[in-house]
Amino acid sequence: MNPFDLSSQQLQGAKFLSERRVGNVIGGVSGPALSGRWLPVTDPATEMVVAEAPDSDAADIARAVASAQRAFDSHVWRGLRPADREKLLFRLSELIERHADELSALETLQSGKLQGIARAIDVQAGAEFVRYMAGWATKLEGQTLDNSIPIPGPQWVTYTRREPVGVVGAIVPWNFPLAIALWKIAPALAAGCTVVLKPSEDTPLTALRLAHLALEAGIPEGVLNVVCGRGATAGAALIAHPGVRKLSFTGSTAVGKVVGHAAVENMARFTLELGGKSPAVVMEDADPSQVAQGIATGIFFHQGQVCTASSRLLVHRSLYRRVLDELAGIAQGMRIGSGFDAATQFGPLTSKAHFARVMDFIASAKAEGATLVAGGERVHDAGCFVQPTIFADTTAQMRVVREEVFGPVLAVAPFDDVEDAIAAANDTPYGLAASLWTQSLSHAHRIVPRLQAGVVWVNAHNVLDAGLPLGGIKQSGTGRDLGRAAVEGFTELKSVCMAV
Numbered sequence: 001m002n003p004f005d006l007s008s009q010q011l012q013g014a015k016f017l018s019e020r021r022v023g024n025v026i027g028g029v030s031g032p033a034l035s036g037r038w039l040p041v042t043d044p045a046t047e048m049v050v051a052e053a054p055d056s057d058a059a060d061i062a063r064a065v066a067s068a069q070r071a072f073d074s075h076v077w078r079g080l081r082p083a084d085r086e087k088l089l090f091r092l093s094e095l096i097e098r099h100a101d102e103l104s105a106l107e108t109l110q111s112g113k114l115q116g117i118a119r120a121i122d123v124q125a126g127a128e129f130v131r132y133m134a135g136w137a138t139k140l141e142g143q144t145l146d147n148s149i150p151i152p153g154p155q156w157v158t159y160t161r162r163e164p165v166g167v168v169g170a171i172v173p174w175n176f177p178l179a180i181a182l183w184k185i186a187p188a189l190a191a192g193c194t195v196v197l198k199p200s201e202d203t204p205l206t207a208l209r210l211a212h213l214a215l216e217a218g219i220p221e222g223v224l225n226v227v228c229g230r231g232a233t234a235g236a237a238l239i240a241h242p243g244v245r246k247l248s249f250t251g252s253t254a255v256g257k258v259v260g261h262a263a264v265e266n267m268a269r270f271t272l273e274l275g276g277k278s279p280a281v282v283m284e285d286a287d288p289s290q291v292a293q294g295i296a297t298g299i300f301f302h303q304g305q306v307c308t309a310s311s312r313l314l315v316h317r318s319l320y321r322r323v324l325d326e327l328a329g330i331a332q333g334m335r336i337g338s339g340f341d342a343a344t345q346f347g348p349l350t351s352k353a354h355f356a357r358v359m360d361f362i363a364s365a366k367a368e369g370a371t372l373v374a375g376g377e378r379v380h381d382a383g384c385f386v387q388p389t390i391f392a393d394t395t396a397q398m399r400v401v402r403e404e405v406f407g408p409v410l411a412v413a414p415f416d417d418v419e420d421a422i423a424a425a426n427d428t429p430y431g432l433a434a435s436l437w438t439q440s441l442s443h444a445h446r447i448v449p450r451l452q453a454g455v456v457w458v459n460a461h462n463v464l465d466a467g468l469p470l471g472g473i474k475q476s477g478t479g480r481d482l483g484r485a486a487v488e489g490f491t492e493l494k495s496v497c498m499a500v
């Protein structure tokens with residue numbers, strides 16, 4: 001079979017792939033890795049190779065950083081009036097929306113994601129996020145200060161200004177390849193920085209397409225460079241490059257620590273958006289049906305491959321059976337299939353390796369004595385499909401409770417005393433997100449401050465807003481994506497002291 005044999009429906013959206021081999025974009029020019037090596041990009045629903053992207057290494061990264069440095073030093077971007085940077089970012093957001101069919105098809109091809117989710121999250125919310133960040137280009141500001149400088153003679157004028165940090169190295173994962181790339185690129189560009197982006201080797205296609213759209217929008221060559229390749233080669237070269245002044249990373253805690261160490265070596269700034277094992281605490285007064293719907297979305301949306309997924313559910317014993325039964329009904333009723341089928345509610349996992357990892361977690365939960373309430377099996381002989389899975393009666397020491405599965409596997413346990421529930425919720429090395437389900441304002445206000453997480457939802461889970469900072473505490477990372485905090489993270493604060 002032709003390895004690039006796509007159905008006409010898929011091809012319609014993915015015209016970009018007519019060449020099959022899609023090059024890096026460095027200094028506005030598309031081309032292969034200097035080594036001439038390529039990596040396959042595979043559709044996880046069919047396990048067919050759909051494209052090839054460059055297998056870049058340190059030489060390609062060096063070219064890309066040099067290109068970003070030239071663009072930064074030449075002031076073609078940072079020297080623009082902020083209102084002009086804003087206008088060009090608006091144009092980029094329009095182009096992203098205009099190419100919604102193509103970008104969402106590429107996303108589904110490379111990751112198996114439902115095309116509706118790709119359209120809503122990676123494309124539509126991604127474009128809105130670019131517009132949100134575009135607005136910050138004209139709103140970054142410093143402060144003027146009264147001062148008490150004890151040196152007589154001149155009058156002193158003191159103020160601060162925010163300046164772009166320089167060349168940014170951005171490394172993003174495979175779960176929301178376009179959206180998370182935009183979470184890094186848009187604030188960096190709004191602040192006046194230039195960027196080298198390394199997407200995951202599993203999902204490079206939308207990032208490459210984005211680089212072309214940025215050029216079409218009028219963003220100067222070299223301002224956004226995209227270099228594909230493996231984490232251990234291209235990624236490692238990018239984080240070690242002394243020309244990179246800020247590293248912005250989303251991925252696993254293990255690799256995040258490697259990125260942090262490399263950043264400190266060069267005294268580069270860094271933001272790390274890492275793993276999670278997010279708890280949902282359901283109080284006695286919660287609405288069980290609302291909980292079941294919200295948690296099903298929280299853990300099964302995009303097959304649970306979401307850093308903030310509601311992977312641990314702690315339910316007051318009075319609601320335990322009811323919530324479990326409703327959740328099991330939802331899980332068992334989900335339509336599993338291709339992301340290109342509009343009727344599909346649940347697609348494949350993103351790669352064969354990840355599929356094997358998730359199946360291993362399911363096997364360990366069964367072996368450790370958790371009660372299987374729904375799912376737990378592979379679906380179809382081909383493709384990376386696993387059933388939405390729920391384990392009840394889980395205990396604190398089980399692997400499925402302690403470690404991030406990053407898949408559609410929910411661990412549920414009952415509680416009698418709210419103090420035990422709060423302790424269990426916080427009994428994790430992670431601290432990315434949490435949710436609380438209650439009808440009581442008093443419960444909400446008393447418990448929210450006690451949940452150790454960067455983001456807490458009440459009667460909801462996984463709801464993001466461009467303006468609300470997203471990031472973790474503990475082993476879930478440092479720094480924030482989204483919101484004002486993100487754009488300020490791409491600036492240095494300069495203090496100015498003037499004798500007049």
Ligand code: NDP
Nearest residue numbers: 172173199200201230231235236251252255273274307406
């Ligand atoms: P990784 O942390 O391995 O990868 C994330 C990104 O880092 C990818 O672009 C990867 O490239 C790159 N990378 C890998 N190794 C290095 C390195 N030594 N130096 C620089 N860059 C590197 O995460 P995975 O994608 O493999 O997922 C593994 C686990 O991480 C998941 O199961 C989940 O637990 C967590 N995760 C968390 C996410 C979040 O949103 N917080 C998102 C995705 C994953 P490449 O893919 O080419 O190897």
